[in-house]
Amino acid sequence: MIVNEEIQTPRRLRVFKRNCEQLEEIETIGATALAMAQQEASFLNATVRAICDDIGYPLVPPTVANMSTSHFGIYAEYNLLIVPLLESRYLLHLPDIYHELAHPFLHGRYENRSVLDGYRYAFKAAMVAVSQHTRSAVLYAKRERAPPAVELQYLFWGQAWQKYWLEEFFCDIFAALSCGPAYAWSHYHLAIKQGDGAFSTPTNKKQTHPPDDARMRIILFSLQKLGFGDECIVLARAWSDMLALRGERAEPEYRQCFPDNLFQTIVDLAHAGVDSMNVNLAVPGALTRWSERLNEAWTVFWRDPEAYSNWERSRIKILEDTTGPRR
Known part of the structure:
Protein backbone atom coordinates (compact mmCIF):
# COMPACT_ATOMS: atom_id res chain seq x y z
CA MET A 1 0.00 0.00 0.00
CA ILE A 2 1.47 3.31 -1.09
CA VAL A 3 -0.97 5.57 0.79
CA ASN A 4 -2.13 4.74 4.32
CA GLU A 5 -5.58 6.32 4.45
CA GLU A 6 -5.65 6.19 8.24
CA ILE A 7 -2.64 8.51 8.40
CA GLN A 8 -2.96 10.53 5.21
CA THR A 9 -6.00 12.52 6.24
CA PRO A 10 -7.17 15.68 4.41
CA ARG A 11 -6.03 17.75 7.37
CA ARG A 12 -2.51 16.32 7.26
CA LEU A 13 -2.37 17.03 3.54
CA ARG A 14 -3.35 20.66 4.14
CA VAL A 15 -0.73 20.99 6.87
CA PHE A 16 1.89 19.46 4.59
CA LYS A 17 0.97 21.90 1.83
CA ARG A 18 1.22 24.89 4.19
CA ASN A 19 4.59 23.70 5.47
CA CYS A 20 5.87 23.35 1.91
CA GLU A 21 4.66 26.85 1.09
CA GLN A 22 6.37 28.21 4.19
CA LEU A 23 9.61 26.40 3.31
CA GLU A 24 9.47 27.83 -0.21
CA GLU A 25 9.02 31.30 1.26
CA ILE A 26 12.00 30.81 3.56
CA GLU A 27 14.11 29.68 0.62
CA THR A 28 12.93 32.55 -1.55
CA ILE A 29 13.37 35.29 1.03
CA GLY A 30 15.66 34.17 3.83
CA ALA A 31 18.09 32.05 1.85
CA THR A 32 18.23 34.60 -0.96
CA ALA A 33 19.04 37.34 1.53
CA LEU A 34 21.90 35.26 2.96
CA ALA A 35 23.21 34.45 -0.50
CA MET A 36 23.10 38.12 -1.45
CA ALA A 37 24.91 39.33 1.65
CA GLN A 38 27.53 41.62 0.22
CA GLN A 39 29.64 44.67 0.84
CA GLU A 40 26.95 47.06 -0.40
CA ALA A 41 24.77 46.14 2.59
CA SER A 42 27.44 46.45 5.29
CA PHE A 43 27.20 50.24 5.53
CA LEU A 44 23.41 50.14 5.60
CA ASN A 45 23.40 47.44 8.28
CA ALA A 46 25.65 49.62 10.41
CA THR A 47 23.43 52.63 9.64
CA VAL A 48 20.23 50.80 10.65
CA ARG A 49 21.84 49.66 13.89
CA ALA A 50 22.97 53.22 14.59
CA ILE A 51 19.51 54.63 13.85
CA CYS A 52 17.92 52.07 16.16
CA ASP A 53 20.42 52.97 18.87
CA ASP A 54 19.71 56.69 18.35
CA ILE A 55 15.97 56.41 18.77
CA GLY A 56 15.92 53.68 21.40
CA TYR A 57 14.28 51.18 19.08
CA PRO A 58 12.43 48.65 21.28
CA LEU A 59 13.14 45.59 19.10
CA VAL A 60 16.22 43.91 17.64
CA PRO A 61 17.37 45.98 14.62
CA PRO A 62 16.54 44.28 11.31
CA THR A 63 19.17 42.96 8.95
CA VAL A 64 19.50 44.74 5.60
CA ALA A 65 19.60 42.97 2.24
CA ASN A 66 19.98 44.61 -1.18
CA MET A 67 17.24 42.56 -2.82
CA SER A 68 14.47 45.08 -3.53
CA THR A 69 13.65 45.91 -7.13
CA SER A 70 11.91 49.20 -6.37
CA HIS A 71 11.97 50.70 -2.89
CA PHE A 72 12.32 49.97 0.81
CA GLY A 73 10.32 47.17 2.41
CA ILE A 74 10.43 44.88 5.42
CA TYR A 75 9.64 41.24 6.16
CA ALA A 76 8.82 41.44 9.85
CA GLU A 77 8.63 37.66 10.24
CA TYR A 78 12.29 37.40 9.17
CA ASN A 79 13.37 40.76 10.65
CA LEU A 80 14.68 41.59 7.18
CA LEU A 81 14.77 45.09 5.71
CA ILE A 82 15.11 45.09 1.92
CA VAL A 83 16.48 47.98 -0.13
CA PRO A 84 17.55 48.52 -3.75
CA LEU A 85 21.08 47.47 -4.68
CA LEU A 86 22.78 50.89 -4.71
CA GLU A 87 20.85 52.55 -1.90
CA SER A 88 23.88 52.79 0.39
CA ARG A 89 25.38 55.38 -1.96
CA TYR A 90 22.65 57.95 -1.32
CA LEU A 91 21.32 59.78 1.72
CA LEU A 92 18.07 61.40 0.58
CA HIS A 93 16.05 58.15 0.58
CA LEU A 94 17.30 56.83 3.92
CA PRO A 95 14.56 58.49 6.05
CA ASP A 96 12.26 55.76 4.72
CA ILE A 97 14.14 53.35 6.99
CA TYR A 98 12.23 54.89 9.91
CA HIS A 99 8.89 54.04 8.27
CA GLU A 100 9.84 50.40 7.76
CA LEU A 101 11.09 50.09 11.35
CA ALA A 102 7.53 50.70 12.58
CA HIS A 103 5.86 47.83 10.70
CA PRO A 104 7.08 45.10 13.09
CA PHE A 105 5.35 46.81 16.03
CA LEU A 106 2.01 45.43 14.86
CA HIS A 107 3.24 42.06 13.60
CA GLY A 108 2.11 38.89 15.34
CA ARG A 109 5.71 37.81 15.89
CA TYR A 110 6.05 40.48 18.59
CA GLU A 111 2.58 40.32 20.14
CA ASN A 112 4.01 39.23 23.51
CA ARG A 113 6.48 42.12 23.80
CA SER A 114 5.07 44.24 26.62
CA VAL A 115 7.09 47.27 25.51
CA LEU A 116 4.76 47.51 22.52
CA ASP A 117 1.53 47.38 24.56
CA GLY A 118 0.96 51.14 24.58
CA TYR A 119 1.55 51.41 20.85
CA ARG A 120 -0.80 48.52 20.12
CA TYR A 121 -3.45 50.04 22.39
CA ALA A 122 -3.12 53.33 20.49
CA PHE A 123 -3.56 51.48 17.21
CA LYS A 124 -6.71 49.74 18.49
CA ALA A 125 -8.09 53.08 19.66
CA ALA A 126 -7.38 54.54 16.22
CA MET A 127 -9.16 51.57 14.68
CA VAL A 128 -12.21 52.44 16.78
CA ALA A 129 -12.02 56.04 15.54
CA VAL A 130 -11.91 54.79 11.95
CA SER A 131 -14.92 52.53 12.58
CA GLN A 132 -16.85 55.44 14.08
CA HIS A 133 -15.97 57.60 11.08
CA THR A 134 -17.23 54.90 8.71
CA ARG A 135 -20.42 54.39 10.73
CA SER A 136 -21.12 58.13 10.78
CA ALA A 137 -20.61 58.36 7.03
CA VAL A 138 -23.02 55.48 6.39
CA LEU A 139 -25.66 56.97 8.71
CA TYR A 140 -25.33 60.33 6.97
CA ALA A 141 -25.81 58.64 3.59
CA LYS A 142 -28.96 56.95 4.91
CA ARG A 143 -30.39 60.22 6.26
CA GLU A 144 -29.70 61.94 2.95
CA ARG A 145 -31.33 59.02 1.10
CA ALA A 146 -28.18 58.55 -0.96
CA PRO A 147 -28.06 55.70 -3.48
CA PRO A 148 -27.02 52.32 -2.00
CA ALA A 149 -23.76 52.57 -3.95
CA VAL A 150 -22.70 55.47 -1.71
CA GLU A 151 -23.09 53.40 1.45
CA LEU A 152 -21.16 50.55 -0.15
CA GLN A 153 -18.40 53.00 -1.04
CA TYR A 154 -18.06 54.14 2.58
CA LEU A 155 -17.96 50.53 3.75
CA PHE A 156 -15.31 49.69 1.15
CA TRP A 157 -13.16 52.58 2.35
CA GLY A 158 -13.66 51.49 5.95
CA GLN A 159 -12.33 48.04 5.12
CA ALA A 160 -9.31 49.51 3.36
CA TRP A 161 -8.63 51.76 6.34
CA GLN A 162 -8.69 48.83 8.73
CA LYS A 163 -6.86 46.32 6.58
CA TYR A 164 -4.15 48.52 5.02
CA TRP A 165 -4.19 52.26 5.45
CA LEU A 166 -4.18 52.76 9.20
CA GLU A 167 -0.98 50.76 9.65
CA GLU A 168 0.70 52.71 6.86
CA PHE A 169 -0.36 55.98 8.49
CA PHE A 170 0.99 54.82 11.87
CA CYS A 171 4.32 54.02 10.20
CA ASP A 172 4.36 57.46 8.54
CA ILE A 173 3.67 59.10 11.89
CA PRO A 181 11.23 66.90 8.30
CA ALA A 182 13.65 64.76 6.29
CA TYR A 183 11.01 62.05 6.19
CA ALA A 184 8.49 64.45 4.67
CA TRP A 185 11.01 65.42 1.98
CA SER A 186 11.70 61.76 1.30
CA HIS A 187 7.97 61.19 0.81
CA TYR A 188 7.82 64.25 -1.45
CA HIS A 189 10.59 62.79 -3.60
CA LEU A 190 9.03 59.32 -3.71
CA ALA A 191 5.66 60.77 -4.73
CA ILE A 192 7.28 62.60 -7.64
CA LYS A 193 9.29 59.57 -8.69
CA GLN A 194 6.74 56.78 -8.26
CA GLY A 195 3.42 58.40 -7.34
CA ASP A 196 0.29 57.57 -9.32
CA GLY A 197 -2.20 60.29 -8.47
CA ALA A 198 -1.74 62.20 -5.21
CA PHE A 199 -5.49 62.10 -4.49
CA SER A 200 -6.18 58.64 -5.89
CA THR A 201 -9.10 57.26 -3.86
CA PRO A 202 -10.20 53.74 -4.84
CA THR A 203 -13.82 52.97 -5.62
CA ASN A 204 -13.74 49.17 -5.79
CA LYS A 205 -10.13 48.12 -6.34
CA LYS A 206 -7.65 47.16 -3.62
CA GLN A 207 -5.16 49.93 -2.82
CA THR A 208 -2.72 48.91 -0.09
CA HIS A 209 -1.26 52.39 0.47
CA PRO A 210 -3.16 55.63 1.08
CA PRO A 211 -2.96 58.40 -1.54
CA ASP A 212 0.27 60.40 -1.48
CA ASP A 213 -1.48 63.61 -0.46
CA ALA A 214 -3.15 61.92 2.51
CA ARG A 215 0.21 60.62 3.65
CA MET A 216 1.83 64.05 3.32
CA ARG A 217 -1.00 65.64 5.30
CA ILE A 218 -0.66 63.20 8.19
CA ILE A 219 3.14 63.63 8.13
CA LEU A 220 2.70 67.41 8.39
CA PHE A 221 0.22 66.98 11.27
CA SER A 222 2.88 64.89 13.03
CA LEU A 223 5.66 67.42 12.43
CA GLN A 224 3.47 70.27 13.64
CA LYS A 225 2.84 68.35 16.85
CA LEU A 226 6.61 68.26 17.43
CA GLY A 227 6.97 72.00 16.80
CA PHE A 228 8.31 72.04 13.23
CA GLY A 229 5.88 74.81 12.24
CA ASP A 230 8.23 76.77 9.97
CA GLU A 231 9.41 73.62 8.22
CA CYS A 232 5.79 72.58 7.63
CA ILE A 233 5.05 75.88 5.90
CA VAL A 234 7.91 75.28 3.46
CA LEU A 235 6.92 71.65 2.93
CA ALA A 236 3.25 72.47 2.39
CA ARG A 237 4.15 75.14 -0.17
CA ALA A 238 6.48 72.81 -2.06
CA TRP A 239 3.84 70.08 -2.05
CA SER A 240 1.13 72.45 -3.25
CA ASP A 241 3.36 73.76 -6.04
CA MET A 242 4.10 70.22 -7.19
CA LEU A 243 0.42 69.31 -7.29
CA ALA A 244 -0.39 72.48 -9.24
CA LEU A 245 2.39 71.71 -11.70
CA ARG A 246 0.89 68.26 -12.28
CA GLY A 247 -2.62 69.68 -12.50
CA GLU A 248 -3.95 67.52 -9.65
CA ARG A 249 -6.92 68.49 -7.51
CA ALA A 250 -8.81 66.68 -4.78
CA GLU A 251 -12.27 65.34 -5.56
CA PRO A 252 -15.05 65.42 -2.90
CA GLU A 253 -14.68 61.66 -2.38
CA TYR A 254 -11.09 62.16 -1.29
CA ARG A 255 -12.05 64.65 1.43
CA GLN A 256 -14.83 62.34 2.61
CA CYS A 257 -12.44 59.42 2.90
CA PHE A 258 -9.57 61.31 4.54
CA PRO A 259 -10.93 64.14 6.75
CA ASP A 260 -8.64 66.35 8.82
CA ASN A 261 -10.42 65.66 12.10
CA LEU A 262 -9.81 61.91 11.76
CA PHE A 263 -6.17 62.57 10.90
CA GLN A 264 -5.71 64.72 14.00
CA THR A 265 -7.20 62.00 16.20
CA ILE A 266 -4.93 59.36 14.67
CA VAL A 267 -1.82 61.52 15.08
CA ASP A 268 -2.64 62.22 18.73
CA LEU A 269 -3.15 58.52 19.44
CA ALA A 270 -0.05 57.40 17.54
CA HIS A 271 2.07 60.05 19.27
CA ALA A 272 0.95 58.73 22.66
CA GLY A 273 1.71 55.18 21.50
CA VAL A 274 5.22 56.09 20.39
CA ASP A 275 5.81 57.96 23.66
CA SER A 276 4.82 54.83 25.59
CA MET A 277 7.79 52.99 24.05
CA ASN A 278 10.20 55.72 25.26
CA VAL A 279 11.43 56.30 21.72
CA ASN A 280 13.67 59.35 21.28
CA LEU A 281 11.79 61.83 19.09
CA ALA A 282 13.18 64.31 16.57
CA VAL A 283 12.70 67.45 18.64
CA PRO A 284 13.46 70.79 16.93
CA GLY A 285 16.95 71.89 17.90
CA ALA A 286 17.74 68.51 19.46
CA LEU A 287 17.63 65.93 16.69
CA THR A 288 19.10 62.50 17.21
CA ARG A 289 22.42 61.82 15.47
CA TRP A 290 21.16 60.20 12.27
CA SER A 291 18.03 62.30 11.94
CA GLU A 292 20.28 65.35 12.09
CA ARG A 293 22.46 63.93 9.32
CA LEU A 294 19.51 63.15 7.08
CA ASN A 295 17.88 66.51 7.67
CA GLU A 296 21.21 68.16 6.90
CA ALA A 297 21.38 66.26 3.60
CA TRP A 298 18.02 67.63 2.48
CA THR A 299 18.98 71.15 3.59
CA VAL A 300 22.18 70.98 1.54
CA PHE A 301 20.30 69.58 -1.45
CA TRP A 302 17.74 72.40 -1.54
CA ARG A 303 20.39 75.05 -0.89
CA ASP A 304 22.58 74.01 -3.84
CA PRO A 305 21.25 71.06 -5.89
CA GLU A 306 24.09 71.21 -8.42
CA ALA A 307 26.81 70.88 -5.79
CA TYR A 308 24.91 68.29 -3.77
CA SER A 309 26.31 65.16 -5.45
CA ASN A 310 29.90 66.04 -4.56
CA TRP A 311 28.89 66.91 -1.01
CA GLU A 312 26.98 63.62 -0.67
CA ARG A 313 29.89 61.48 -1.88
CA SER A 314 32.30 63.09 0.55
CA ARG A 315 29.77 62.89 3.37
CA ILE A 316 29.10 59.18 2.81
CA LYS A 317 32.84 58.50 2.82
CA ILE A 318 33.06 60.12 6.25
CA LEU A 319 30.02 58.21 7.48
CA GLU A 320 31.46 54.91 6.27
CA ASP A 321 34.56 55.56 8.35
CA THR A 322 32.56 56.53 11.46
CA THR A 323 29.40 54.40 11.22
CA GLY A 324 30.57 51.14 9.76
CA PRO A 325 33.07 50.73 6.93
CA ARG A 326 32.54 48.19 4.22
CA ARG A 327 34.56 45.05 4.80
Missing part, protein backbone atom coordinates in the same frame (compact mmCIF):
# COMPACT_ATOMS: atom_id res chain seq x y z
CA PHE A 174 6.42 57.09 13.60
CA ALA A 175 8.88 58.09 10.88
CA ALA A 176 7.95 61.76 11.07
CA LEU A 177 8.19 61.78 14.86
CA SER A 178 11.54 59.97 14.99
CA CYS A 179 13.24 61.36 11.87
CA GLY A 180 11.76 64.83 11.48
